[in-house]
Amino acid sequence: MIKVENLSKTYETKIKKGLFKSEKKYVEAVRKLDMEIERGKIIGLLGINGAGKTTTIKMLSTLLQPTGGSITVDGIDAVKNPIQIKKRINMVAGGERMIYWRLTGRENLWYYGQLYGIEDDVLNKRIDNLLKLVGMEEKGNVPVENYSKGMKQRLQIARGLINDPDFIFMDEPTLGLDSVIAKELRAYVKKIAVEGNKGILLTSHYMAEIEELCDYVYILNKGEVIAVGTPKELAQLGLKKKKLFLEAGMDSEDIGEKLNEACRLADSSSVVHKEEETFVITSSVDLRAVVSKVCVDNRAVINKFYEEEPKLEDAIIKLSKGA
Amino acid sequence: MNLKTLNATFKRNFIIQLRAYPKDFFFGSLLTGLHTVISAFFMYYLFFKGNMKGSFTEYAGTGDYMSYVIVGSAVYLFVRRTCLNVSRSLITELRTGTLESIMIAPFNRLQYFTGNMLQQTITTSGEIVVTLIIGFLFGLRFSNFNFGAFIITFILSLFSFFSISMVLACIMLYSRDTYISQNTLFSAMFLLCGITFPYQYLPKALQIISKLIPVTDSVTLIRNSTLLGLGVREQLGSILYLLGLSLVYCLVGFKLMKRIEIIALEKIHG
Numbered sequence: 001m002i003k004v005e006n007l008s009k010t011y012e013t014k015i016k017k018g019l020f021k022s023e024k025k026y027v028e029a030v031r032k033l034d035m036e037i038e039r040g041k042i043i044g045l046l047g048i049n050g051a052g053k054t055t056t057i058k059m060l061s062t063l064l065q066p067t068g069g070s071i072t073v074d075g076i077d078a079v080k081n082p083i084q085i086k087k088r089i090n091m092v093a094g095g096e097r098m099i100y101w102r103l104t105g106r107e108n109l110w111y112y113g114q115l116y117g118i119e120d121d122v123l124n125k126r127i128d129n130l131l132k133l134v135g136m137e138e139k140g141n142v143p144v145e146n147y148s149k150g151m152k153q154r155l156q157i158a159r160g161l162i163n164d165p166d167f168i169f170m171d172e173p174t175l176g177l178d179s180v181i182a183k184e185l186r187a188y189v190k191k192i193a194v195e196g197n198k199g200i201l202l203t204s205h206y207m208a209e210i211e212e213l214c215d216y217v218y219i220l221n222k223g224e225v226i227a228v229g230t231p232k233e234l235a236q237l238g239l240k241k242k243k244l245f246l247e248a249g250m251d252s253e254d255i256g257e258k259l260n261e262a263c264r265l266a267d268s269s270s271v272v273h274k275e276e277e278t279f280v281i282t283s284s285v286d287l288r289a290v291v292s293k294v295c296v297d298n299r300a301v302i303n304k305f306y307e308e309e310p311k312l313e314d315a316i317i318k319l320s321k322g323a
Numbered sequence: 324m325n326l327k328t329l330n331a332t333f334k335r336n337f338i339i340q341l342r343a344y345p346k347d348f349f350f351g352s353l354l355t356g357l358h359t360v361i362s363a364f365f366m367y368y369l370f371f372k373g374n375m376k377g378s379f380t381e382y383a384g385t386g387d388y389m390s391y392v393i394v395g396s397a398v399y400l401f402v403r404r405t406c407l408n409v410s411r412s413l414i415t416e417l418r419t420g421t422l423e424s425i426m427i428a429p430f431n432r433l434q435y436f437t438g439n440m441l442q443q444t445i446t447t448s449g450e451i452v453v454t455l456i457i458g459f460l461f462g463l464r465f466s467n468f469n470f471g472a473f474i475i476t477f478i479l480s481l482f483s484f485f486s487i488s489m490v491l492a493c494i495m496l497y498s499r500d501t502y503i504s505q506n507t508l509f510s511a512m513f514l515l516c517g518i519t520f521p522y523q524y525l526p527k528a529l530q531i532i533s534k535l536i537p538v539t540d541s542v543t544l545i546r547n548s549t550l551l552g553l554g555v556r557e558q559l560g561s562i563l564y565l566l567g568l569s570l571v572y573c574l575v576g577f578k579l580m581k582r583i584e585i586i587a588l589e590k591i592h593g
Contacts, residue, residue: 011589061427063588086429097420102339114331117427143342159424 002060002167002199002255006069009055009223014051029055034068037167037199044214044231045203046312048320052223053203053283057169060201061091073167074203075155089167092160094175096152099144105155106140107132109162116163117311124163131251134188150181157188167199168192182206186213211235215216217312221320232320235310237319243308244291248300255279258294278304328430332438332516340446353450355400357457361520363392364392364461382521382553383407389462395518397451397458398480398542403509404447405440410491411501412439416585426588432580441486467552475555476544479562483537483590490577493583499590512538537572540565 009030014022020026030052033263035045035179045053058064060071071078078085090097099108106127113123131140144152153173160168174182186209193200204210210217219227219234227234246284248255256279263270263281264282270283281287288307295302330449351561358557367388368372374502380386387576416422425435455463515522515529516538533539540561545554555562 058588063423063426065585083429086427089427091424091427096418098424100335100339100421102342102418103335105430107338108337111335112424114327114429115425115430117325117327117429163428167328204388 001039001074002035002037002201003072004033004060004069007033007035007056007059007071008065008068009064010061010067011054020272030220033220033223033225035218035225036212037201039199040193040197040214042200042202042213044210044217046217046221047202047208047220048316050222051220051320053220054171055223056220057091057171057201060167061089061169062086062282063091064165076157087163088165089169090160090163090165091171092156093175094153094171094177095172096149096176099152099155101145101158102143104141104143105136105147105151105158105271108144108155109158109232112159112162121241126162126164130161133161134158135184150177150184151187153177153181155186161196165198167201168300170200170202172204174201174204174206176239176322189213207311207316211312219316221318226319227315231312232310234315235312237315241284242286244283244287245304245306245308246279246281246291246295246302247277247304248279248295248302251291255294255298255300258298259291262290262294263287266280271305294316326434328434329441330349333442333513334437336439336442349450350423353457355403356439357454359396359399359439360389360393360454360458360461363396364389364434367392378524380522380523384547387462387464387550388467388486389547389552390464390466391457392519393461393463394546396424397454397543398538398545399516399518400454401451401480401514402484402487402512402538402541404450405443405481406488406491406508407505408443409436409439409485409488410495412436412494413584413587414499414501417496417499417591423588423591425582436485436489440481440488444481445470454548465549467550468553469548469552470533472548472554472558473545476541476548476562478483478543478557479565479569480541483541483565485536486569486572487503487578489580490572493576493579496583497578499587512536515539536570537565539569 008028009143011027013025013027015025015218016022033052033056035043045056046067047053055064060065062078062085066079073085073088076084102110109127109130110123118126126135127140131137134157136151136154136158139147139151144155146230147155157173160170173189174185177185183216189200189202190213192198202210202213216232217229217234218225219233227237246259256274259279259281260272263283264270266287267283267285270281270285270287272279272281274280281291291305295305296301371388373389375386379388384392385391401522413422416425437481491508495501498504512518515525515533517533520541522533525533529585544558544565547558
């Protein structure tokens with residue numbers, strides 16, 4: 001397990017003041033972050049631009065040194081033992097980086113495998129397996145410059161697995177990909193976590209991706225964790241009012257009045273209005289039981305009765321603004 | 324001993340070079356050497372009328388100016404190509420977007436740079452051979468070639484070029500610049516290190532700077548071995564000086580590199 005405690009990162013930047021003068025400025029990118037990443041789980045790291053997601057990933061992957069706090073991987077201090085940790089982690093980023101365009105897919109994987117000191121027979125088998133995993137067996141000997149965006153990204157995932165890491169950090173892995181390829185890649189990510197028992201930390205601006213893949217999500221704002229929970233739990237935080245939709249059968253006009261009365265009684269701020277054949281009940285409390293009772297008491301035929309799906313995106317916007 | 328990083332970097336660079344720069348770099352390098360040789364040829368025969376001052380023979384140990392210049396140019400070409408490519412290796416990774424993916428791997432830096440250096444040495448050796456063939460047309464004569472001394476001074480020179488590359492790599496990675504830093508250094512080398520004239524002609528202050536650049540002794544040692552036939556024993560003082568100086572450069576380069584890598588990665592995000 002990766003355990004992050006009180007992790008902080010402050011960048012020192014210089015702002016030019018004239019030709020020879022400059023002023024130092026300190027930017028706190030991450031502040032006292034606590035986090036856990038278990039094997040076999042996909043953890044989401046969300047936040048608006050500049051929230052500290054990429055800095056967090058770079059610190060976890062030993063590329064940046066924290067200014068405070070600790071990162072341990074199965075009890076080993078990642079800051080003090082980077083070489084030991086590097087063997088057990090890897091990173092995948094979106095945007096066609098991290099691979100050599102002049103080399104073929106197979107040559108890329110071979111080169112990175114050599115940097116990890118993997119024995120040739122093990123490496124060759126692993127390259128075959130990884131190319132198969134990402135559906136690139138037939139394109140392995142083609143130079144990367146001839147690959148499509150999706151193929152480059154699939155190769156990136158294979159590269160991220162070349163050292164058979166226990167933990168993988170994925171920084172917007174589906175950036176710029178069309179929805180078909182993005183869906184394929186999400187399937188690989190799920191497979192890697194579940195079948196490969198690897199811990200994955202994922203950042204993405206695509207909320208559907210986070211909702212589909214992540215077991216647990218951390219929302220960051222200005223370098224601080226402002227909310228933690230499952231995607232469903234967090235999405236609930238984004239709802240200003242609860243919305244119920246009811247499509248009832250006969251005598252629905254009468255039900256409208258009854259609904260209004262019952263709902264007002266339960267929550268004075270609730271509003272019932274009709275949109276075509278559907279009653280929309282907006283309230284700050286859960287009125288599902290009240291609405292059901294009204295329908296049962298009036299022997300109304302219920303065609304549809306559902307609650308508005310909360311959106312993770314709304315939660316992030318709401319929480320970020322609130323913070 | 325596990326030399327995987329060295330071997331892999333060597334192979335990777337060869338493949339990339341074969342696919343990316345098949346002709347352009349080769350001719351570019353040849354032209355640099357050719358340009359220097361032809362300039363020297365015209366200067367020697369049109370301005371100096373084939374006569375050099377007595378002091379030149381005293382400082383250079385030979386009156387054969389064309390051979391002096393051609394060997395100097397060949398060494399300069401070697402320095403340029405090796406320094407340029409070895410020192411640029413990390414900043415090239417930064418520009419191609421592969422710096423982070425290699426930095427996340429637990430690879431050996433010394434092997435990585437040595438792999439780059441070896442690949443460059445082989446490529447440049449090919450260019451030097453062609454340059455020397457052209458040089459023979461312009462009057463190059465190895466009248467007193469000491470093969471044993473040449474091999475030793477050549478290997479030592481490679482180490483000295485490698486050590487300069489390490490320091491230059493730090494400067495490039497820190498400043499994220501290749502153009503100004505490399506051209507400033509190469510101009511200084513060309514003017515101060517005795518490529519086309521003995522450094523003893525320089526003012527005293529510049530001579531001190533010249534002696535602090537390993538290329539000066541490197542080019543002198545190679546000339547002494549190939550044109551004057553001097554052996555290792557006769558050049559031992561210079562060999563030890565060059566070895567010591569190169570070691571200092573190498574240690575400073577590697578020591579700085581660790582710090583510069585951190586700064587470079589911070590600059591990407593900060």
